[in-house]
Amino acid sequence: xxxxxxTLTSASTASTPxxxxxxxxxxxxxxxxxxxxxxxxxxxxxxxxxxxxxAASIGWQSWAPFNSTAAAQTGIHFTSSQNFPDxxxxxxxxxxxxxxMASTAxxxxxxxxxxxxxxxx
Numbered sequence: 001x002x003x004x005x006x007t008l009t010s011a012s013t014a015s016t017p018x019x020x021x022x023x024x025x026x027x028x029x030x031x032x033x034x035x036x037x038x039x040x041x042x043x044x045x046x047x048x049x050x051x052x053x054x055a056a057s058i059g060w061q062s063w064a065p066f067n068s069t070a071a072a073q074t075g076i077h078f079t080s081s082q083n084f085p086d087x088x089x090x091x092x093x094x095x096x097x098x099x100x101m102a103s104t105a106x107x108x109x110x111x112x113x114x115x116x117x118x119x120x121x
Contacts, residue, residue: 026118
């Protein structure tokens with residue numbers, strides 16, 4: 001099992017990406033936690049299917065819940081009040097190549113992204 005962590009500390013930017021092994025590895029679980037209850041944050045979780053070692057450029061999509069009745073889904077914006085103190089958890093059952101956080105508002109503290117990927121045997 002592989003474990004990664006990254007922190008987002010400022011607004012209007014993205015965190016350092018966590019690149020994963022999308023070939024031969026299994027599901028990915030990620031959690032985002034706000035550092036304090038008094039902070040203000042508005043952010044999205046973004047993923048990519050582009051392999052950074054093979055793609056000329058990386059395209060990032062904002063996570064959206066699956067809805068079989070909708071033709072297109074927009075990315076979900078989360079706020080700090082939604083994930084303190086327990087965090088928000090995401091599971092990707094199909095392999096993905098990377099995850100990161102992107103913030104439109106962030107003050108008074110930081111957000112932490114933790115990612116685990118199951119190794120295939």
